[in-house]
Structures are given as structure tokens and as C-alpha cells.
Amino acid sequence: MSIDISKMPKLGFGMMRLPQNENKEIDLPQVCRMVDTYMKAGFNYFDTAYMYCDGRSESVVKEAVVKRYPRESFWLTTKLPQWMMNGIEDRDKIFNDQLERTGAGYFDLYLLHSVEDGANYEGYVKYDCFQWAMKKKEEGKIRHFGFSFHGTPELLDQILTEHPEVEIVQIQLNYIDWNNPLIQSGKLYEVLRRHNVPMLIMEPVKGGTLAQAAPEIEKLMKDVRPESSMASWALRFAASLDGVATVLSGMSDEAQMEDNLNTFQNFEPLTEKEQEVIREVVRAMEKMPTIPCTSCRYCVDGCPQSIQIPDVFRALNTLRSFGETDRAHNYYEKLVKNSGRAADCIACGQCESVCPQHLPIIQLMEEASKELDPK
Numbered sequence: 506m507s508i509d510i511s512k513m514p515k516l517g518f519g520m521m522r523l524p525q526n527e528n529k530e531i532d533l534p535q536v537c538r539m540v541d542t543y544m545k546a547g548f549n550y551f552d553t554a555y556m557y558c559d560g561r562s563e564s565v566v567k568e569a570v571v572k573r574y575p576r577e578s579f580w581l582t583t584k585l586p587q588w589m590m591n592g593i594e595d596r597d598k599i600f601n602d603q604l605e606r607t608g609a610g611y612f613d614l615y616l617l618h619s620v621e622d623g624a625n626y627e628g629y630v631k632y633d634c635f636q637w638a639m640k641k642k643e644e645g646k647i648r649h650f651g652f653s654f655h656g657t658p659e660l661l662d663q664i665l666t667e668h669p670e671v672e673i674v675q676i677q678l679n680y681i682d683w684n685n686p687l688i689q690s691g692k693l694y695e696v697l698r699r700h701n702v703p704m705l706i707m708e709p710v711k712g713g714t715l716a717q718a719a720p721e722i723e724k725l726m727k728d729v730r731p732e733s734s735m736a737s738w739a740l741r742f743a744a745s746l747d748g749v750a751t752v753l754s755g756m757s758d759e760a761q762m763e764d765n766l767n768t769f770q771n772f773e774p775l776t777e778k779e780q781e782v783i784r785e786v787v788r789a790m791e792k793m794p795t796i797p798c799t800s801c802r803y804c805v806d807g808c809p810q811s812i813q814i815p816d817v818f819r820a821l822n823t824l825r826s827f828g829e830t831d832r833a834h835n836y837y838e839k840l841v842k843n844s845g846r847a848a849d850c851i852a853c854g855q856c857e858s859v860c861p862q863h864l865p866i867i868q869l870m871e872e873a874s875k876e877l878d879p880k
């Protein structure tokens with residue numbers, strides 16, 4: 506049975522960037538409050554993955570959602586990570602672990618995580634994960650099957666041609682990446698429309714980078730909708746597109762949740778005039794030197810020098826985009842008290858091999874070191 510996207514809510518709750526308390530632990534009471542607000546507002550889609558929040562996200566879903574709401578009242582999606590599998594038996598091992606962690610009994614959507622060109626996709630093929638997922642579907646453990654995707658439009662086209670059983674695909678889509686040659690949101694969107702496959706949207710606000718901008722850029726939007734946040738424009742851009750089932754937002758505090766609910770409860774697709782404003786914003790943003798890191802933190806755990814890469818970029822962006830030298834240095838010095846400096850980078854390349862944004866991290870570390878480390 507193919508997926509009926511009219512039954513899915515337009516706003517999904519991404520469980521990747523959950524709020525933390527002062528001890529850097531996930532703030533479960535706050536997550537529960539956010540889940541309640543979200544459900545009460547009429548939305549019910551939760552997106553997690555085996556690796557999110559260092560493996561804790563699925564257990565938080567159990568505490569905040571599964572134990573507190575009837576199973577049929579919400580959609581739950583999780584994902585299988587190819588890069589954490591050392592043999593074919595790990596498919597079931599991880600899957601059973603996920604059932605245990607979430608206590609959900611079954612998954613409404615089950616996705617192969619972060620399919621990409623090269624070894625990643627070959628790994629999913631080698632372990633026969635497509636056929637395996639179909640068996641899980643027959644057993645009633647998965648309702649719908651798909652994958653999340655960070656590769657090229659050509660690979661997406663190839664997979665959808667070879668695997669008509671795929672029901673849905675999660676892609677990174679936002680207005681700044683529409684024509685970005687490293688992401689190609691626009692081309693990925695076209696491929697999915699051509700194959701008539703509905704989509705889930707991740708990074709609609711590009712890890713928060715489209716939620717704020719230099720005052721002159723923000724003004725372009727404020728002049729048209731003074732009451733609307735920049736994030737709401739980004740969410741409306743994604744949700745206005747045909748074929749989009751659900752737009753995921755990794756809401757990390759209650760204020761963000763409130764803003765997103767306002768956007769989606771009174772949803773208005775972008776008008777032609779607003780589309781033109783977005784095009785103008787893109788032109789202005791493309792001239793800005795901001796590093797487009799989404800803070801997904803996929804690169805952090807494997808760094809042998811314990812460099813908090815996205816936080817280093819945050820400091821560098823404060824310098825690059827706003828020229829705020831003191832603020833950048835203060836933030837950086839506080840950061841490196843307990844982690845590696847940019848100067849510690851040994852150019853091993855681990856981070857670049859996992860970065861979904863394909864950032865030249867080694868080169869950026871050199872720049873960060875030059876700008877931020879003591880001479």
C-alpha cells in the first residue's frame with residue numbers, strides 16, 4: 506500500500522537537536538512539554554535515528570512520546586545507519602535495538618539513513634537492506650519504507666529506477682541550497698517529482714542558518730511580513746512545494762516550537778511576490794561569506810583531536826559575517842578550554858568524509874587557526 510501523504514502533518518518534530526540542561530544532558534521535562542504542545546496543536550510526526558544525540562534520541566522518544574500517547578496517535582520514523590554495520594547480521598541487531606529503545610512495536614516509516622554516492626550506498630546494497638526492509642514490512646514491523654539522501658540527483662534517479670518499492674525519500678531542501686552545486690535541492694526535487702515519490706524535507710532552515718541573517722537581508726523579509734520570523738519564510742518555502750509530505754524541524758526550545766506552530770497552524774503558501782523576495786534574499790546571501798555548516802555534528806565524534814568543529818565554525822562565522830572580533834574570540838576561548846583548538850587539526854580528513862554539506866573542513870580549520878588561535 507503506497508503512502509497517503511494527506512494523512513501526514515506538514516510539520517514534523519525532528520528529534521536530532523533536543524534541548525539540553527546545564528549538565529549537557531537532554532532536558533526530558535522540556536522535551537515532554539514540547540511534545541505536548543506539538544500534539545495539542547494537531548501535529549503528530551516524530552523523526553529520530555539510531556545515532557541522533559549520541560544514540561539517546563530513540564530512548565527519549567520512548568519516554569516523551571511512546572509511553573505517553575496511544576501508539577496509533579502518532580507517526581514515528583527512524584533510520585538504519587549503514588556505517589554502524591560490520592556484517593549482515595547487524596541489520597537485525599540494530600533494528601531490534603531500535604524496537605527496544607523506542608518501545609514502539611513498529612515504525613510508521615523506516616529509512617536507510619543518509620544514502621550517498623560511493624561506499625555508503627554500496628554498503629546498503631551489499632547488506633541487501635532493500636529486500637530486508639520489505640521482509641520487515643511483511644512482518645508488520647515497518648509500515649512504509651524509504652531512505653534519507655545526501656547524494657547526487659543521478660544516484661537518486663538510479664536508486665528510484667532500480668527500487669520501485671521505495672515509498673518516500675527524505676532530502677535536504679531549502680531556498681539557499683536549491684541551486685547550491687554541493688547539495689542540488691532543486692534537482693533532487695525534480696527527480697522525486699518525476700518518479701512521483703513523495704518527500705520528507707530535512708534542513709529546511711539549514712541548521713538554523715536561515716533563521717537569522719545580516720540586518721539588510723532580514724529587512725527584505727520584514728518589509729513584506731513584519732510579524733513573521735525568517736525561519737517561517739524558510740519553512741513556508743519548503744512546505745509550499747507539491748509532493749512534500751512533511752517538513753522536519755529540529756526544534757530545540759519552546760520558543761522555536763511556538764514560532765513553527767504559528768507558521769503551520771495558519772499555513773499560507775508563498776505568494777509569487779514572496780517568491781521574488783526569497784530570490785532576492787538568496788542573491789544577497791550568496792554574497793555573504795558565512796560557512797554553511799548545519800551543526801548536525803556528524804563530524805565531531807570521530808575527530809581524533811576532539812575539535813568541536815561546528816562550534817569553531819560558529820566563532821569563525823561571527824568574524825566572517827559580522828566582523829565581531831571580541832565576541833568571536835571570547836566564544837572560541839571558552840570553547841577550547843575543554844576541547845581541541847583549530848590549530849590541533851592533523852588534517853586526517855575523517856570529518857570531511859562524513860560531512861553531508863561537503864564542507865572543506867581542513868581548509869576552514871587552517872583559516873580558523875589563523876584568525877582565532879594565539880599567534
Ligand code: SF4
Nearest residue numbers: 808850851853854856
Ligand atoms: S581533519 Fe582535523 S578537524 Fe577533521 S577530524 Fe581530522 S583532526 Fe579533526
Ligand code: SF4
Nearest residue numbers: 798799801802804860
Ligand atoms: S561541518 Fe559538516 S558534518 Fe560537521 S556539523 Fe557542520 S555540516 Fe555537520
